[in-house]
Amino acid sequence: MSLVIDHLSPVDGQLDRLQLSKQPSAPSSPELYSASDEARDHSPGARASERGIDLARVLKLQAAIKILSTASSSSALLSSETILATLEQAQALQISACSSEEHIGYTTQEQELHWFLVSKAATQTYGLILNVLLEQTLPLSSDVGYWNEILSSNRFTGLYTIQTSPLRLWSWANDIYNDAWQRLQSIRSAGDSGKEEKKERSISDRWRQFYGLIKDSVRDRSLADMQSKFLSPLTMSRMEARSKRKHLKKLREMSASGLGILMDEGMIFDVDDEGSVSSKSRSNSQEEWRSVVSKSVSLMETVLGNITVLELGAGEFEETVFMSVDDDSESTQHGAEDQPSSQAARLGYRLQHILRFHIPGHIATSRGLAIEYGRPSRLVRYWLPGLALFLSSGTLLRVFVNRKAEIITWICDFGDTTIDFWNNWVVEPMKKVIGTIRHDKDSEIAIMSKESLQGDRASLERMVVDFAIDNPSTSGGARLTDAEIVDVRAKVREGDLTPVLRAYEKDLRRPFMGTLRGDLIRALLIQIQKTKVDVEVAVGGIDNLLKSQELVFGFVGLTPGILVCIAVSRWLSGVFAGRRGRIQGGKQGSLIRTLRNIDRILIGSTPTDNGMLSYNNHGMLLCEVHVLRERARRILPGEIFNEFLEEVNDLVDLRTGIERQIRVAERIRWAYSKWLR
The missing domain is CATH 1.20.1440 (de novo design (two linked rop proteins))
Known part of the structure; x- marks a missing residue:
């Protein structure tokens, strides 16, 4: 809900409480008709006819009131067309009641319903005017800020001077043309006596005369504007900006004053916060209620009629409004001979006049003032870049046409690169991570195969056992038994190569003889095999470590692609929708x-x-x-x-x-x- 609707709903509720506090509900069926109406005519036929006409009007009035109520209508703030249509419907009902053959007219309850309907319409019109004033006052602050920015630096002032230079040139040329045309018309009117001579003059002489008048106008205009020539274009632009800002501030001040007057003085009923009518209002509630509505309508009409008169200050505007409302005899008092229905009818006519003329006229006038003193249009502000783009459009088009194949190739390469990056650095690492989570054997990380270490270790065992069997002196001098062979094999698995090392140490004393026998070279090769097995054991440990952290390495491989995608997406969001x-x-x-x-x-x-x-x-x-x-x-x-x-x-x-x-x-x-x- 907006500020206007929040203010309008309590006013509408106060009207409902006032209506309920001073009279019972309107009749909704013939049985509820009052006894006083039965006493007026004892004729059953006439009474039935009167009841039927009254009931139809009452139902229509109640339906119109329901339309104008903020609580029951689909929109709390109705349009001016809806309010006008409802008022015209009530006016037609009153005319039909007064012009009927029986001349029955409005009953007391119908008069009260008509007044209630007009009050509801006045409330809706009141909210409509508040909304119009609020919506038209808000953009003025933005326009005032624009002129403040123009006056804040010479750079913005110079830009504004360039933007408005075509308008200044057009205004100057238009003044010159109008002045020359007026001089030509005066010469023609002064030379009516020589018509024969004028007819003989050629077209070239006439154009020469008109051209001479234009030169005279330019010279006279230059002399008249001699004082402004001493001012720089920036100074003149600043003067113009200050003048427009001054008028905008005054328009904003007037609109704010009108809004404040209507909010503080309009549609104020004597109803307390609990919703009950005070004793003063109850004693004379009917006159008080109608007086408030009438003065509020007069207030709305006066405010709309004077709010765009910028010659008045805010203080003079407020004094004018209150003096006009006080002097409005139609809003302050009613003649004793006036019927309530005629008073409501006159008030309805005034509301229709406000809706038909005052509100559209105010909107048009305010919009014209905002255009005149507000920021220039987009065409004026952006004509220079638009002209540059228009003049360079041919060159840009030729560049695009001549390099069409290259541009298409760049686009295709960019698309292929993007797709390959997505597949190789995002999709594939993601698949590997998923496979690792599911313990897929194809995704396991391994530096060497599982069978490599087992084969090399078995080969080392055989080599050491064969060496010990061929050289029993390294094991005590006797031939090795099966138990000793098993013991040697077990020691080799634990990394103990004592038989080989003893032979190696013995042959190192006589390396030449050991080389000739081959035992030294054989022992050396066995040690090389032992080194190979040790390296494979270390690599196996690294394999186990990699397998235990395989998921971590998978995410490490996925991270660069994800980071690049996040960076690109954030950049794109910052360019297109990332504001x-x-x-x-x-x-x-x-x-x-x-x-x-x-x-x-x-x-x-x-x-x-x-x-x-x-x-x-x-x-x-x-x-x-x-x-x-x-x-x-x-x-x-x-x-x-x-x-x-x-x-x-x-x-x-x-x-x-x-x-x-x-x-x-x-x-x-x-x-x-x-x-x-």
Whole structure:
């Protein structure tokens, strides 16, 4: 719900409570018709006819009231077309009642229903005007910020001068042409006596005369603008920017004043917070209720008629509005001879006039002023790069056509490279990781095969046993028994090569003889085989270590591809759609800036005698609070946002005074600082 709807719903509820507090429900069937109506005519036929006509009108009025109610309608704020159609329907019902053959007219209850319908329509029109003023005031701050940026540096001022140079040239040429044309017309009117001579003049003489007039206009224009020639183009642009900013600020001030007046003075009924009517209002509730609605309609009409008159200041505008409302005899008092139905009819006509003329006229006038004094259009701001792009479009097109094959090749190569990278560095490592998790034998990491170590160890055992059998002197001098052979074999498995080393040490004493016998070379080769087995045992340990950390190595192989994919995706998201983070940060920053604007309004405002904000400051506060609500809706969670709305309602409550509003603004800053960082 927006700020306008939050304000409109209680007003509509107050109308419902006022209606219920002063009369019973309208009849919905012929049996509920009042006894006083039966006493008017004892004729059963006439009474039945009267009841049928009254019941039909009552039902139509009730249906129209239901359409205008914020609680029962599909949209809390209706369009002007819907409100107009409902008012025209009520007007047609009254005309048909007064022009019927029996001349029955409106009954008392129908008059009350008609007044209630007009009040509902006034409430909807009131909300529609508030929404229009709010929506038209908000963009003005952005345009004022644009002119502040233009005036902030010479670079932006120079850019604005270049952007608006075609408009300045066109305006100057148009002035020259109009001046020359007026001179030509004056010459023609002064020389009517010589028509015969004019006819004989050739077309070239006429063009020569017109060209001479243009030269004279240019010379006179240059002399008239001699003072402006002493000013640089940047200075003239700054003067123009200051003038437009001044008018925009005044328009924003007037709109804020109108918004504050309508919010503070419009549709204020004497109903307390609990929803009951006070004793004063109950004693004369009918006149009080109608007077409030009538004055509110007059207030809306006066505000819309004077809000775009920039010659008035905010103070003069407020005085004019209240003086006009006080002087409006139709809104302040009603003649004794006037019937309530005629009063409601006149009020309905005024509402129709507001909806048909005042609101569209205000929208058109405000839009025209915003266009005149606001930032230039996109065509003016971007004509230079657009012209450069248009002039270079032929060259760019030729480059694309001449290098069409190369561009297509680059695109294809880029696509193939991307696909190969995805398959080789992402898909394949992922498959290996999945295979490792599932203990796939094809995915096991191994430096050597399992059978290699077993074969080399068995060969070493045979070599050592054969050497010990052939050289029994290394084992005690006797032939080895089977038990000794088994013992030698067991020692070899444990890495003990004592028989070979003894023979090796013995032959080293006489290496030449050992070499001739071959025992030294044989012992040396056995030791080489032992070294090979030791190396394979170490490699086997490394294999076991790799197998125990196979999943880690799989993820290590997958990491480069994943990192590259993440980097590319983040880059693409930053180029195309990755402004979400920056947008989120911008939203939080905009919330802080909005709170800063609210704080400036509250602290910098001059309170009235009652210690409350002025109409202008209250309107500006409402605009900033509306922006705050809409931006907080996108950031705060649902439950937190509902609590935030309570703080906002306290912030815009004018009756609490400026001091309490300042404290509420401070509470918002520290209570919701988590979402503002």
